[in-house]
Amino acid sequence: MADQTPRNGTTLLRISLAIFAIGLVAIVAIFAVPAxxxxxxxxxxxxxxxxxxxxxxxxxxxxxxxxxxxxR
Structure with missing residues (x-):
């Protein structure tokens, strides 16, 4: 039987990575818009x-x- 880990814990990680990526894209856009x-x-x-x-x-x-x- 395959070991299944709960996916609820990785949801927070995926959300945080998505939010951080949006912030990084905004930073790149701040430099790209004037250029x-x-x-x-x-x-x-x-x-x-x-x-x-x-x-x-x-x-x-x-x-x-x-x-x-x-x-422990």
Whole structure:
């Protein structure tokens, strides 16, 4: 019989990685917008980068702490 691990624990990791990736894309876009169009990046791009990158990072740390095993 195959060992099936619960998938509920990896859901938090997948969500945190997706949020962090959105933040990184926003950071890249902040540098790409002036290079491509010559205009300043919009405010929502800065806010997305400021909120999503740290939030995804913190959620990944929370996942690591919750999934860790205690030493006996």
């Amino acid at each position: 491509i169009s010559g205009d300043d990046p919009p405010l929502w791009l800065y806010l997305t980068a400021m909120i999503f990158s740290p939030l995804g990072f913190v959620l990944a740390i929370v996942f690591a702490l919750l999934s860790g095993r205690r030493a």
